[in-house]
Amino acid sequence: MNRRHLLLPVGILAAGAGVVLTLQPGLVPGPWVTTGFVLGVWVVGLVGAGVVVVARLTDDEGVTGRLPTTGERPAYLVPGDGLAGRTAAVGASESDAAERDRIRDRLRDAAVAVLVRREGIAETDAADRVDAGDWTDDADADADTAALFSGTGSRHDHVETGFARRVERVADAIVERSGSGSDRSPDGEHDGTDRSSSGTGDWSPPAAEESVTLDLGPGEELLERSGRWRGVQGLALAVTAVGILVGAPLAILTGVVGIAFAAYARVWDAPAPTLAVERAVSESDPRPGERVEVTLSVRNRGDSLLPDVRICDDVPAGLRVVEGTPRHTTALRPGKTATISYTVEAVRGEHEFDSLAVVTRDISAASRRVARLPTDAATVTCRPPFGEHSVSLGDLATLLSGRTEVSETGSGVAFHSLREHRRGDPLGSLDWGHLAKTGEFATRRYDEPRTVRVALLVDARTAAYVTADTRQRRPAVDVCTCAAGALVAGLLDDGALVGLGAVGPRPCWVPTGNGRDHRERLLGTLTAHEAFGWEPPDPVTVDDGSSSTASSRRTADPTARVVRSAAASEDGGVTMADAPAGGRPVAVSDGGSGIVEDSAPGSDGAESSATHDDDPTDVAKALLDDLGTRLPSDAQVVFCTPLGDDAAAAVARQLSARGHDVLVASPDVTGGDTPYRRLAGVERRLRLDGLRRDGVAVHEWTPPTDPTADAGWSA
């Protein structure tokens, strides 16, 4: 028997007593019964009043009833924002000492590397100078460095104060010492990146807008109370109690109001969304930048009025709504139709429209039904004109120049050598001259004609979902994909055998080949494969209670999650600064708004269960575990990556160590308007230099931030 079953007879008895006592006031029992009953109601009323105030002041009607945000590209982070978020979130207490040490180590590694590079001294000497605070020309910076790395004057009783301020100053010192400060103005003018953030280092999320997602599959729905009238009974009883206390019958009468609306809120349930939805798109294969109008016709096919229908079309990730809105609210009588129209700007990808989110409410708005309805599918495929911007072999590093000489013998025409004749050798391969001279049979061997095999690998890890411009929101993955597309066209034109793969958790591999069909296959893969999509890949996280990734803090809330801003989590992932417990992690987000973190050296911060302590080489080996076996042993590799973390550089080294000639093609998507972003730029340059030192060819360029543009590759 539940609480309701217990309360029901109480209510019936009270109602009966009330009627009797109202009609026959002479039956009122003794004063002690009256006083006790009134005091009881008074107590209940006061508690109810408290519930009213607390509930109404804190209630935001939940998040489940809210329409999901849509029509905007995921809010990718700029490299460096992750460290900024981690630094902003870390506390001064002993409990955060480990995280502070990780941040400290990252800065120290960067400072030492910069010093080694600039002055050509040994690493140990550089480390000593950094630790001693004797590595810049700025006394203040040296003092901050010493305080940060040695803790001088900043740690008292296990509490470290001023950590974030020192981190920012040391980051600036590293940038200055690296020589990058001169070509990177604090307001980011050099690269045209987002200048909205302050240059003070007071980190703020790049995308402060609130985003809500709806975790319901097509055809699923959920009925729930909105909590809108929560506590109204308590308000009624409280007022009644006050009326009794002051002996004012009129005040008691006001309790009727609360009771009336409490009952009103419980009369109906939200109606089922009996909607028939038709969809049309104005263009199914637009070019990048072209506008596509999407029209939805929503008809009430049920028999009852839908007094409050809120609709939000599921706009595929990557598409930005530039005109109109995919969100609509209306009331629909049976058989009536509402039409919604909006326009999106096409970008690379195969975008499928196949569902929409619906929230229906009853007329009192006390209950709501949240659903995701399947609709007519419409696919918009936007394939960039990769061939118009092809990059030929000659434009690349020399290691990819033309055909290669090989020691293999085969069916070519160039003479290679002689060997003894074996039974079964074709008669035509006999060397009659050798037979005449020596009297022995010999078989001629020819060179095996072999074309260059090139494997194009695109960094599609979560760590590659970073952008240089938080307004345009073009992730590095898109730049790398477009760059790979340009290479496909150029390499195939030059006669190479070209393959394609994705380095990341979403497997993608197209074996090497050539020809028209293969070209279409490669370009189609670059256009439509989910590995190169606009959403970061889902992470594999360990929910062990210790991880601070947002995904590890999910709750049982199955429907919607609200995300206001992203901040880096301790482990290089991202946590939501203002998300409810379980707020969807964007960085690692189940298809959410896609904010990603640049990771600390040594941590991938990406897929897999990588943590801070994961060695980048181990991460790289894991990433190449499957892909590496598919690569032809003689394939040259072009690895397109923003080099946002050490794992990307480790992948290039691993490929080189496995005998491949490697070219790293790296678009620069770093920003320059905060100390952290500038530091991320320096770290990227250090990785590039390290690769060059290790004999890996590197090609870098600054890509356009407009996602409708090509990769901007300039050899």
Next chain:
Amino acid sequence: MDAADGSDGRRGVVRVTLTVWGEHRLRLSHGLAVAAALATVAAVRVGQVGLVAGVCGVLLLAAGLVWRSRGTVALAGVALFAATVLVAAGPGGLVATLVGAFGAVLAADFGTFALGIDRDVDPSVATTRVEALHAVGSLTVALLAGGIGYALFRSVPRGSTLGVVALLFAAAVLAAVLRP
């Protein structure tokens, strides 16, 4: 900002003028919420303390609508309701009490509904029909309950406070439990 959807001379096309308030549209429910709050203030004007509380409620409501804060709008409803109770306990009459009480609840109801609409859809979307339906429903409940309360108050013999309390208590309990 005003934006016009012109008819261009076409038949059957109605010119619609949108009043956009900052980044948000001024909706029917905004106006209804303020009107309900003002009705409450008018009802409680007979008592000075109640009037002060009522004016505070109106200001809170306006602030809540501007700041888009549901909590502030709810607090405004509580303030308006408290003003009504204060007046009802003092110089207020029966009709003024009912108008004040229902006005307070309706102000909070319309205000929070408007904020919910603002949150869910863009300013360009016309939502008058949805808002009107919701307002009609709430007003109907208010009128019916007010009528019942009025009749109850007029018909009940004086001195039967305990009976009224018992009835309200029963109603509150039954409203809570008679719903799965």
